[in-house]
Amino acid sequence: MSDHTDMTKTGAEWLIHALEREGVDTLFGYPGGAIMPVYDALVGSSLKHILVRHEQGAALAAVGYARASGRVGVCMATSGPGATNLVTGIADAFMDSVPLVAITGQVPSHLMGTDAFQEVDVFGITLPIVKHSFIVRRAEDVCAIIREAFAIATEGRPGPVLIDLPKDVANARAFEKPSTREAKRPLPPKLDAIQKARALIREAKRPVLYVGGGVGMANAEAALKRFHEITRIPAVCTLKGLGALDARDRLVLGMLGMHGNPAANFAVQEADLLIVIGARFDDRATGKLDTFAPRAKVVHLDADTAEIDKLRHADVALVGDLVKSLEALAETTTIADWQTRCQWLKSQHQWRYDAPGEDVYAPLLLKQLSELGGDNLIISCDVGQHQMWVAQHCSFARIANHLTSGGLGTMGFGLPAAIGAKLARPDATVVCVSGDGSIMMNIQELATLYRYGIAVKIIVLDNAGLGMVRQWQELFFNQRFSEVDLSDNPDFAELARAFRIPASTVEQRDAVLPALQEMLSAEGSRLLHVRIDAKRNVWPLVPPGKSNADMIEEKTT
Amino acid sequence: MIRQQAMRVLLRRSEGALLRLIGTVQRRGFEVTDIATHAQDHDTWLVMLKVESNRELRLLERQVEKLYDVVELIEEAPRFEHPALAAYA
Numbered sequence: 001m002s003d004h005t006d007m008t009k010t011g012a013e014w015l016i017h018a019l020e021r022e023g024v025d026t027l028f029g030y031p032g033g034a035i036m037p038v039y040d041a042l043v044g045s046s047l048k049h050i051l052v053r054h055e056q057g058a059a060l061a062a063v064g065y066a067r068a069s070g071r072v073g074v075c076m077a078t079s080g081p082g083a084t085n086l087v088t089g090i091a092d093a094f095m096d097s098v099p100l101v102a103i104t105g106q107v108p109s110h111l112m113g114t115d116a117f118q119e120v121d122v123f124g125i126t127l128p129i130v131k132h133s134f135i136v137r138r139a140e141d142v143c144a145i146i147r148e149a150f151a152i153a154t155e156g157r158p159g160p161v162l163i164d165l166p167k168d169v170a171n172a173r174a175f176e177k178p179s180t181r182e183a184k185r186p187l188p189p190k191l192d193a194i195q196k197a198r199a200l201i202r203e204a205k206r207p208v209l210y211v212g213g214g215v216g217m218a219n220a221e222a223a224l225k226r227f228h229e230i231t232r233i234p235a236v237c238t239l240k241g242l243g244a245l246d247a248r249d250r251l252v253l254g255m256l257g258m259h260g261n262p263a264a265n266f267a268v269q270e271a272d273l274l275i276v277i278g279a280r281f282d283d284r285a286t287g288k289l290d291t292f293a294p295r296a297k298v299v300h301l302d303a304d305t306a307e308i309d310k311l312r313h314a315d316v317a318l319v320g321d322l323v324k325s326l327e328a329l330a331e332t333t334t335i336a337d338w339q340t341r342c343q344w345l346k347s348q349h350q351w352r353y354d355a356p357g358e359d360v361y362a363p364l365l366l367k368q369l370s371e372l373g374g375d376n377l378i379i380s381c382d383v384g385q386h387q388m389w390v391a392q393h394c395s396f397a398r399i400a401n402h403l404t405s406g407g408l409g410t411m412g413f414g415l416p417a418a419i420g421a422k423l424a425r426p427d428a429t430v431v432c433v434s435g436d437g438s439i440m441m442n443i444q445e446l447a448t449l450y451r452y453g454i455a456v457k458i459i460v461l462d463n464a465g466l467g468m469v470r471q472w473q474e475l476f477f478n479q480r481f482s483e484v485d486l487s488d489n490p491d492f493a494e495l496a497r498a499f500r501i502p503a504s505t506v507e508q509r510d511a512v513l514p515a516l517q518e519m520l521s522a523e524g525s526r527l528l529h530v531r532i533d534a535k536r537n538v539w540p541l542v543p544p545g546k547s548n549a550d551m552i553e554e555k556t557t
Numbered sequence: 558m559i560r561q562q563a564m565r566v567l568l569r570r571s572e573g574a575l576l577r578l579i580g581t582v583q584r585r586g587f588e589v590t591d592i593a594t595h596a597q598d599h600d601t602w603l604v605m606l607k608v609e610s611n612r613e614l615r616l617l618e619r620q621v622e623k624l625y626d627v628v629e630l631i632e633e634a635p636r637f638e639h640p641a642l643a644a645y646a
Binding site (some may be wrong): 123124125128131132133134135137152304305306308309310 | 573576577580581584586613615616619622623624625626
């Protein structure tokens with residue numbers, strides 16, 4: 001029996017063993033009662049565990065790790081409040097299709113369903129926001145469930161998987177039950193769909209590529225670039241598609257949608273064919289849906305069948321492998337008049353950086369940051385006005401360099417996601433661009449930066465309020481300002497220094513460039529607190545419920 | 558226009574599978590007006606649903622097909638002796 005005993009481990013030990021076998025090097029978490037056996041098994045393992053200061057930070061750091069690297073992010077928490085604190089991060093991963101494995105401790109099986117201390121039905125709570133989930137009932141199943149979870153998280157359209165591990169199962173000894181499960185490879189597109197799509201592209205006089213974040217998930221950026229070089233079809237990007245194509249290309253018109261570039265929106269409105277690549281007709285991209293690209297036929301390329309016809313009818317759908325679909329459709333086009341028209345649109349809607357005044361102009365700051373950081377810069381955003389300014393004024397060498405909470409719009413995303421990104425890609429320059437509202441939502445992770453010496457730079461654009469909400473109240477709620485004032489914010493530079501992060505404050509426009517240069521060249525983490533005009537709005541914009549054709553620009557006096 | 562439509566799902570008998578299926582149906586904009594489950598064997602249930610919505614059933618079917626507990630959607634109505642189940646045919 002003794003040699004048999006050597007082959008057994010506890011459920012917790014199998015869990016750590018299985019994570020190591022998946023190639024996991026880093027996981028983010030916070031210990032507590034029900035997950036203590038797993039933390040015990042962690043001692044001496046090859047896994048680097050990052051102890052965050054709030055479980056939401058763990059989940060969002062794992063999301064940042066996954067998005068920056070293309071690998072599965074892993075986070076871990078105890079039962080009850082530990083588990084519920086992961087929920088926002090899991091929802092974020094669900095909405096943005098991020099491969100995430102979230103592991104929660106659970107009270108022992110015999111206490112489940114008895115309202116035990118720190119018991120919560122996290123399996124039930126997360127049902128609508130996971131791709132799949134498991135409660136591990138037997139220690140012998142741990143390895144197979146981990147294998148299954150990693151396969152599910154990555155195959156097809158990626159997403160989060162939850163594994164709830166009762167404490168008695170974590171403590172029980174078992175033999176391993178091996179698994180041969182592999183992630184399913186995407187299927188090639190159907191030949192008849194390719195032929196129909198080719199015919200539509202040949203017939204089109206005003207085609208537009210509508211590029212989304214699915215391109216990055218499918219590792220199809222190189223294929224898209226080749227497709228664009230061959231076809232020279234004018235392209236627009238969604239928030240999450242930014243970085244897929246070179247923004248300097250004269251036929252790349254920028255972001256479409258609510259705060260997009262007018263050139264992108266107007267080209268889409270004039271299009272007679274939309275080639276939708278890994279995008280999903282999100283309402284922030286389309287504006288009023290029944291007025292979106294009203295004369296366009298649609299060729300929709302996606303990994304997820306459920307996106308086809310969900311919001312807009314597709315004349316042709318190519319479901320499956322994006323790389324193969326793009327390769328199959330890459331043919332030269334003869335659309336010179338349309339290309340000229342789109343170049344003209346782009347030339348007419350260049351961003352301007354000559355706003356009057358001496359105060360810091362955030363769009364200019366972000367453009368300077370983007371230019372200084374170059375191709376090796378990852379920007380992790382929070383949510384609000386600064387997020388839209390980043391999308392408008394920064395350019396990205398690849399999709400994985402722009403971490404932004406697109407679907408869920410999670411304030412508090414920026415700092416933990418930046419931590420995950422820096423750990424995933426230590427050679428990259430990682431900057432968290434946040435606002436004075438968002439930064440306070442996960443400010444405790446400054447302690448994580450300090451503890452592990454993670455060289456994340458933070459820029460807090462401080463307009464002493466909830467700028468995007470204030471902007472909407474100004475424009476759409478008759479200037480009835482309600483609960484948007486944050487003028488009693490702490491001194492952010494002092495706050496950072498309290499966490500032993502060096503920090504400085506900038507208030508004048510001419511001080512920005514040297515401050516950025518100093519911040520980027522410094523070793524280690526830095527926080528740059530930037531005071532900006534509280535009344536500055538994000539322009540242009542499509543009012544809620546309106547057509548993208550009805551973009552409004554800033555009124556100049 | 559609200560329409561009543563029927564859907565038959567072969568479902569793996571795994572933890573949470575029924576909740577996941579019903580939750581998906583409701584969350585995607587369909588009201589469940591009738592539901593019956595029938596154990597096919599040790600591993601699978603046949604779940605028969607009547608749903609109402611102004612949305613197209615095929616859009617729901619695509620969401621349901623993605624669920625890992627779903628073995629398949631069944632096009633043809635099965636025949637049942639039991640009158641309570643025959644209503645779903």
